[in-house]
Amino acid sequence: MKKLLLSSTFLVIASAAATAADLRLPAKASIAAVPAFSWTGCYVGAHVGGTNISTSIATNFEGTGRTADDNGTGVIAGGQLGCNYQQGTWMFGVEGEGAWSNGKATNSPAFSAAASETLATKNTNEFSIAGRAGIAVDRTLVYGKAGWAWGSFDFHSTFICCALGIQVLTERSGSSSLNGFLIGAGIEHALTRNWTVKFEYNYVDFGSRLLASHVTLGGFPVDVNRSLTRQTFKVGANYLFDLGGAPLVAKY
Numbered sequence: 524m525k526k527l528l529l530s531s532t533f534l535v536i537a538s539a540a541a542t543a544a545d546l547r548l549p550a551k552a553s554i555a556a557v558p559a560f561s562w563t564g565c566y567v568g569a570h571v572g573g574t575n576i577s578t579s580i581a582t583n584f585e586g587t588g589r590t591a592d593d594n595g596t597g598v599i600a601g602g603q604l605g606c607n608y609q610q611g612t613w614m615f616g617v618e619g620e621g622a623w624s625n626g627k628a629t630n631s632p633a634f635s636a637a638a639s640e641t642l643a644t645k646n647t648n649e650f651s652i653a654g655r656a657g658i659a660v661d662r663t664l665v666y667g668k669a670g671w672a673w674g675s676f677d678f679h680s681t682f683i684c685c686a687l688g689i690q691v692l693t694e695r696s697g698s699s700s701l702n703g704f705l706i707g708a709g710i711e712h713a714l715t716r717n718w719t720v721k722f723e724y725n726y727v728d729f730g731s732r733l734l735a736s737h738v739t740l741g742g743f744p745v746d747v748n749r750s751l752t753r754q755t756f757k758v759g760a761n762y763l764f765d766l767g768g769a770p771l772v773a774k775y
Contacts, residue, residue, distance in 0.1 A: 559661075560661055560662050560713060560716070561609050561765070562607045562609040562614045562659050562664055562713075562763070563607055563608050563609045564606070564607060564763050564764050564765050565604070565605065565606040565607075565763075565764050566604065566605060566606070566607070566719070566761040566762060566763040566764065567602070567603070567604045567761065567762055568602065568603050568604070568719075568759050568760050568761030568762060569600075569601070569602045569603075569759060569760060570599075570600070570601060570602070570603060570620075570622070570721075570723075570757045570758065570759030570760075571598070571599065571600045571757060571758065571759070572598070572599050572755055572756050572757025572758060573596065573597070573598055573599070573755070573756055573757075574596065574597050574598065574599050574624055574626040574646070574753055574754065574755045574756075575594060575595070575596050575626070575753070575754045575755075576594065576595045576596070576597070576626045576627065576628040576644065576646060576751065576752075576753050577592070577593075577594050577628065577751070577752045577753070577754075578592070578593055578594075578595070578628045578630055578642075578644050578749055578750070578751050579592045579749070579750040579751075580592070580630040580642060580748070580749055581748045581749075581750075592630070593628050593629060593630045593631075594628060595626060595627045595628030595629065595644070596626060596627075597624055597625040597626030597627055597646070598624070598625060598626075599622045599623065599624045599626070599649075599755060599757065600622060600623055601620060601621050601622025601623060601649075602620070602621060602622075603618055603619065603620040603621075603759065603761070604618070604619055605617055605618030605619060605655070607655070607763075609659055612658050612659050612660070613656070613657075613658060613659070614655070614656065614657045614658070614659050614664060614666065615654075615655070615656050616654070616655040616656075617652070617653070617654050617655065618652075618653055618654075618655055618668065619650075619651065619652050619653075620649075620650065620651045620653075621648070621649075621650045622648065622649050622650075623647070623648055624646045624647060624648060624649055624674070625645070625646075625647075626645070626646040626753065627643060627644065627645040627646070628643070628644050629641060629642070629643045629644075630642045630643075630644075630749075641680070641681045642678065642679070642680050642681075642749070643678070643679045643680075644676055644677075644678055644749065644751065645676065645677045645678075645679075646674055646675070646676055646753065647674075647675045647676065647677060648674055648675050649672055649673070649674035649675075649727075649753075650672065650673055650674065651670055651671065651672035651673075651705050651725075651727075652670050652671060653668040653669055653670025653671070653705055653707070654668065654669060654670060655667070655668045656668075662712060662713040663710070663711070663712050663713075664710070664711045664712070665709075665710050666708065666709055666710075666711065667706075667707070667708045668705070668706070668707045668708070668709070668725075669704070669705065669706050669707075670704075670705050671702065671703075671704060671705060672702065672703060672704070672705040672725075672727045672729075673700060673701065673702035673703075674700070674701060674702075674729075675698060675699075675700055676698065676699055676700070676701055676751075677696070677697075677698050678696065678697050678698070678699065678749075679696045680696070699732065701729040701730070701732060701751065702729065703727055703728045703729040703730050704727070704728055705725060705726070705727045706725070706726050707723055707724055707725035707726065708723070708724055709721055709722055709723030709724065710722055711761070713763070716763075716765060717762055717763050717764070717765060718760065718761070718762060718763070719760065719761045719763055720758070720759070720760050720761075721758070721759050721760070721761065722756075722757075722758050723756075723757050723758075723759065724754070724755070724756055725753075725754070725755040725757075726752070726753070726754050726755075727752065727753045727754075727755075728752050729750075729751040729752065729753070730750065730751075731748055731749065731750045732748070732749055732750075732751075733748050
C-alpha cells in the first residue's frame, strides 16, 4: 500500500513539473517607436509686427551743410515661405518674405531763418531673401538669418524759401526702390507636428541715396541725401510640411 501511494505521489509531481515546463511566460508587449520631431521640410506662413524707420538727412543750401535725424514707426503684415534641413541639432535653410508696411519718418532740416525743408519718407512694401541657420532642441529652434532686402518708398518734400522778399513754397513727390543687407535673429517653437509659432527681429540698412538736387528761384543749389535703416519686430506662424523622414525613437 505504501509503495502504491509513493508511486502515485511521484507520478503527480512529475506530471506537474512537466506541465510547468510547457508553460510560456507572457511576452511583454512592445511599444511602437514614435518619430522624433524634425525641422526638415518646407513651410508657408504669415506674420505681423511693428517697424521703426530711422532716417538721416544731409542737405546743402548756399554751400552750407545741414543735417537732421528722425525716427518713425508703423506696422507690417505679410507672409513667408522657405525650406529647412536638419542635421543633428543643426538646422540650415532659406526663406523668402514679402510684407506691406506703413512705416513713416519725417525730417525738417533748417537752412536759415527764412528757409526750411520738410521731407517725409514712407515705406509701402518690402521683400527679402535670406539664409537661416540655427540650433534645434527638439521642438524649439533658435536661429539667425542674413540676406538681402528691397522695398518701395514714397518721398515728399516741402521746401520754403525766400526769393526777392517773397516766401516761395515748393513741393516735390516721388517713389523709389531701395535695397540693402538684412540681418536678423529669432526663436521658433513647434506646437504640433506641423504648426509652429515664431518671434523674430530684423535689421535692414538701405544705404544712402541722393533724393533731390535742385535750384531755388533765388539761384541757390539744394542737394538732399538720405540714409535709411529699418528695424522690425514681428510674430508669425508657419505650417511645416513634414518632408524630412524624422528618425524613429523607441519608447518602452
